[in-house]
Amino acid sequence: MSKKKLDGIGVKDLLDNIPIPAFIIDNDHVITHWNVSLEIASGLSSRDVVGTQDQWRPFYKSKRPTMADLIVDGVQTPDLDQFYAAKYHPSDVLQGAIMAEDFFPDIGKGGEWLSFTASPIKDANDDLIGAIETLVVITDRKKAEFELTEREKRYRELSQVDDLTQLYNSRHFYNELGTELERSRRYKQPLSLCMLDLDFFKRLNDNFGHPFGDQVLRKLGFLIKLHLRSVDSAYRYGGEEFAIIMPQVELQDAFTAVERLRLELSEVVFRTATGQVVNVSLSAGVAYAEGSDSTGSLVSKADKALYKAKRSGRNRTCY
Ligand SMILES: Nc1nc2c(ncn2[C@@H]2O[C@H](COP(=O)(O)OP(=O)(O)OP(=O)(O)O)[C@@H](O)[C@H]2O)c(=O)[nH]1
Numbered sequence: 001m002s003k004k005k006l007d008g009i010g011v012k013d014l015l016d017n018i019p020i021p022a023f024i025i026d027n028d029h030v031i032t033h034w035n036v037s038l039e040i041a042s043g044l045s046s047r048d049v050v051g052t053q054d055q056w057r058p059f060y061k062s063k064r065p066t067m068a069d070l071i072v073d074g075v076q077t078p079d080l081d082q083f084y085a086a087k088y089h090p091s092d093v094l095q096g097a098i099m100a101e102d103f104f105p106d107i108g109k110g111g112e113w114l115s116f117t118a119s120p121i122k123d124a125n126d127d128l129i130g131a132i133e134t135l136v137v138i139t140d141r142k143k144a145e146f147e148l149t150e151r152e153k154r155y156r157e158l159s160q161v162d163d164l165t166q167l168y169n170s171r172h173f174y175n176e177l178g179t180e181l182e183r184s185r186r187y188k189q190p191l192s193l194c195m196l197d198l199d200f201f202k203r204l205n206d207n208f209g210h211p212f213g214d215q216v217l218r219k220l221g222f223l224i225k226l227h228l229r230s231v232d233s234a235y236r237y238g239g240e241e242f243a244i245i246m247p248q249v250e251l252q253d254a255f256t257a258v259e260r261l262r263l264e265l266s267e268v269v270f271r272t273a274t275g276q277v278v279n280v281s282l283s284a285g286v287a288y289a290e291g292s293d294s295t296g297s298l299v300s301k302a303d304k305a306l307y308k309a310k311r312s313g314r315n316r317t318c319y
Pocket residue numbers: 164197198199200201202203205209210211212213214217238239240310314
């Protein structure tokens with residue numbers, strides 16, 4: 001008995017009983033159905049739009065095809081790009097249907113994100129007779145996704161950046177050095193690596209206190225950043241040891257750049273808590289990447305040069 005009643009139910013009744021906004025257009029792009037959920041969402045009554053081609057009206061400022069119109073016209077990828085560049089994909093579930101997500105600035109107060117799917121409607125002979133489009137507001141989900149992406153970005157930055165000096169930390173150093181080494185090999189471009197180490201830093205800490213040592217580290221971090229070109233990257237490699245990766249820089253130029261930095265630091269006047277004036281120096285080692293170098297061998301070359309600078313009296317740069 002109840003089955004018979006359901007057999008007789010029309011498309012309009014069915015559509016009006018689902019909580020998802022939906023409309024149907026025929027092959028002439030004329031609206032045949034506009035359900036109650038879409039009336040509520042769009043503020044347009046079915047009486048006013050059925051029989052028209054106004055399906056674009058709730059979504060756009062001026063007339064343009066909706067996804068359902070493109071389905072009716074048989075528009076395929078990549079021509080869909082013209083209207084929904086990189087925002088659509090074929091439905092995993094329905095054959096011939098296209099799903100898309102987009103932001104509609106003219107809907108609601110500040111705009112809404114919609115997820116919409118348009119599917120072809122075919123008759124018993126498999127001929128296309130129209131298309132149905134359903135819409136879901138996904139603004140809250142999108143907001144949550146954006147917030148999550150931002151948090152992840154911030155977290156990644158925090159886990160890569162040293163708090164004290166605001167330079168990258170050593171974890172990030174090895175990733176980046178590997179990438180730059182690979183790039184220099186592939187494009188046959190020079191790559192230099194500099195290791196810097198403050199001289200007698202233990203003595204500074206012991207004599208003037210840890211906070212004073214921190215102040216020196218911060219200042220050196222600041223000076224390094226000041227001197228960096230946009231393609232260089234600097235790292236706090238260890239306690240008072242720093243590294244600078246210099247892509248596209250020959251050994252001699254890297255040497256000159258580090259020397260400039262060393263001289264600048266030597267001219268900075270630090271003042272201790274008791275007002276004492278202190279000068280600080282650094283030693284540096286510069287190495288140049290050769291075709292056969294790994295990250296390990298390049299770091300080792302730079303470290304050896306740094307050791308040489310320390311051994312031969314400090315406050316100098318060696319390669
Ligand atoms: N203030 C401060 N000191 C640190 C930090 N990290 C490491 N150090 C100190 O840096 C000092 C490094 O000392 P050493 O490795 O003996 O080297 P050095 O005294 O600079 O001697 P040379 O490198 O041979 O000139 C140690 O006393 C560490 O405690 C930090 O974040 N802040």
